[in-house]
Amino acid sequence: MATMQHARRHDRWSLDLARPDALEPVIARIDPSTDLGARYDGTLQRLLDVDLEPLLDGFRVKPGAQPWIGEHIGKWLDAAALVVEATGDARLQAKLDLAVRELVATQEPDGYLGTYVPAQRFGWYPDAEWDAWVHKYCLIGLLSYHRVTGDPDALAAARRVGDLLVATFGGPDGRDIIPTGWHQGMASTSVIGPLVWLYRATGDGRYAGLVREIVDAWDRPGGPRVLSTLLDTGRVSEVGNGKAYEMLSNILGLAELALVDSDPRYLEAATRAWQDVVDHHLYLTGTASFGEHFHQPGELPDSASVHMGETCVTVTWLQLTRRLFLATGDARYADEVERTLLNHLSGAQTPDGSAWCYYSPLAGRRDYGSGISCCISSGPRGMALASDSVFARTPDGSELVVSLYQSADAEIELGGRPVHVALRTTLPDAHGATLAFDLDGEAEFAVRLRRPSWATGDIAAGGADDDGWIVVAPRRYSRGDELRIDIGAGIRVVSGDGWNAGRVALAWGPLVLSYVAEGEEPAVFDVLEQPPAAVSRHEALPWSVANALAPRGRRRAAVLPFARSGVSSATSRVWIAAAAPEIELSVFHGAEELRGSGDLAKGSIADYDPWSFASSEDDSPRRDAWFGLRSARPVTFRRVSFAHGRSMVHGGWFDASEGAPRIEALLTPDAEWTEIARIAAYPATDAAHDAGIAAGERFDVLLDEPVTAWGVRVAGTASFGDYPGPRRFATCALLCAYAD
Known part of the structure; x- marks a missing residue:
C-alpha cells in the first residue's frame, strides 16, 4: 500500500470559514481485491492511459476541435490530483506535473485559458458558447492540483483566470454572464463553484464578490432563477430549462458558497434541491434525469431510448451529496453516496476502468467507450472520490466516522495521535466487519458507525442509536484493539410506486440487482421463481427469472449486481412485473x-x-x-x-x-x-x-x-x-x- 501523504483533504486552504464543515474527509486506500477497489485501481490506469495531446491541442491552436474541448483537461487534472493524493503513484504524479505545465504555458497575458479565437470570447457566438464553462474546468483542475501539491505556479495561473473573470463579468460595467452560455446561462454561471475554491485558496474577496453577483444575475430576464426558484418551490424541474448536469453544477456551487458566506439561503436551497431529487427524480441505482433534463416529478423512464443516467449527472450528483454530507454529517447523505458509488457510477464503468458509458439505462444495453466525451472525462472524477468516502472525522479529531463499509486502510489523527485504522469486511457477500486500530501509546476517541437502511442485526455492541448512526462512546484505544461490527446483508424486494407501480426490484445489501437475458432470443422478464439461499456479487446469483418465451418451455435469466450486468452485450433490466401475467404469444413472436x-x-x-x-x-x-x-x-x-x-x-x-x-x-x-x-x-x-x-x-x-x-x-x-x-x-x- 502506498504511503498516504495527507490524512485529510483541503489542508492547504486555511481561510476561516463562515460555516465550517461538520466532518473532514479522510483519505483511505480501498482494498484492491474488492470490486470497488479494483475499479479505483482501474481508474488510476485509465488516467495513465489517456492521451493528453488531444486535450491540450485546443489551447495551443485555437479554435479547438469542438466548442467544449477545453473542459476535458480540467476534468483529467482534477481526477488525477485526487488519485495521486490517495495513492502517491509516481507515474501519475509525473504525468500530472507535465499536464499542468503544458496547460499553464498556453495561458495568455490577460489570463485567458480557453480554446476560442479573440473575436469569439465570453459571448454567444456560433460554436463558441462554452468559454466560461471551459474556464470553470481549468480552474477546477489547477486548484485541485495546487491543493494537493502546493504548487505556486498553478495557483498563480488560477488567479489570472479569476482576475480575467472579474474584469469581464464583475461590477456595474461588467458583461452579463447569462447570455454567454447554454441552458439559460446555467453552463456559464456554474463557474461559481471553483471561484469559491479560488477565494478559499487566496482570501481575495473579489472572487467571492463575483460569485454573489453571478447568483444575483440568475434572476435577470432570461436567467435560470436557480436560487429563487429553489427557495420558492423546492422543485429542480422548475429551474431554468431543467438541464440536469449544468443545474447540479450550479447547486454544488451554492453548497460551496455556503461555506464562506453565512447567508442561510445558499445551504437551504442546495438541501431543498437535493431532497427534491431524492423524492422525485432519483433512480434506484443512484442517478437522476433522463434526456439529460429533470422533467415532471416522478417521471422515471429507465430504457436506453430515453437517455437516462448521464454519467456527468451521476458524478455531479455524487459531488453534491458528498459536499452536503461533510457540511452536515447527516447519515442520509452517506446513504446516497453508497447507493451511487456501488451501483450507478460503478455500472457506468467497465470493471477494469478502461471505458465508461455516456448513459447507463436500467433496462436495455449499455454502450461503453474510451474516447473523448464529457461523460468519459467525468467518470474518473467520480470514482476518484471513493478513496475518501469510507472514513471521515470531526475537525477536532475526537470522533472517527465510518460511512461506507468497504475494506480499507487509513492514517488518521484521532485523540491527538496518528492512528492506523483498518476496516475489514466481506460485505455485502457475508455478515460483519472488523475495525482494527494500530498506534503508539493510547488515544481516546469516539466511533460513529453508519446504520445502513439495508442492514440487519446490531451494528456494534455498546453503541447508541443516533439518527442513522450507531455511536460508540469515547474510550481509550491502543495497538491491537478492535471493534466487531455485525451488519447483516440479505435479499430485499423493493416494491415500486408511482412510475414503477406494479413492478418490483431486487437488492442484496447495498447492491441493486439486475436481470440479464441469456441466449439470442428477445427476453421476457417476468417474476422470481424462488428466492436465493446465498449470493455472490462476483458471479451469477443462484436463482433465475421465469421467462415464458415460447410454447416449448421457459428460458432462464441470470441475476447480477447492476454494476456488473452491463459488461456483456446482453439485455438487462432492474424492474420487473410484480406478478406473472398470462402471455399470449404474437404470430410475430421472435420477429x-x-x-x-x-x-x-x-x-x-x-x-x-x-x-x-x-x-x-x-x-x-x-x-x-x-x-x-x-x-x-x-x-x-x-x-x-x-x-x-x-x-x-x-x-x-x-x-x-x-x-x-x-x-x-x-x-x-x-x-x-x-x-x-x-x-x-x-x-x-x-x-x-x-x-x-x-x-x-x-x-x-x-x-x-x-x-x-x-x-x-x-x-x-x-x-x-x-x-x-x-x-x-x-x-x-x-x-x-x-x-x-
Missing part, C-alpha cells in the same frame, strides 16, 4: 424489431412487458414515427395490439389531430408498407397534448378480414409536448398480432 429511428436494442416493443418501451423520432417534413415487426416468413393475422409507451414533458405520443395512427402491413418482402387500418380508439391528441393517454394503454384493432404479410407496423405523426421545435417523437410499449 425482427424495427422503428423509424434509433436502435431498438434500447427498449423493446416485443417483450410483452408494457413497462419496457421504445421511442422513434423523425425530423423529416412529414414527421412520421413508426414501430414495426418483420418476420422471416409470411404470417396471417386478424387482430393487432398496440400499447402506448410513455407521455413525457417533451412528447412521446402520436399526434392524431390529422388522423389516428395507421396500422400498415408489408405484404411482400420488397413491397412498400400498405395501410390496412387505423387505431380508431386512439385519443384526440395533438402535438402538444396527450389527451390523457395512460402509460401502457393498449389498443386492439380487429381487421375486417385476415391479412397475410411479412411485417406489421404502427405509424403516425410524432409529438413535441411543451417544447415546440424540430424534435418530435412517439413511444411504443407493445406491438403484437394475432390470428383471431
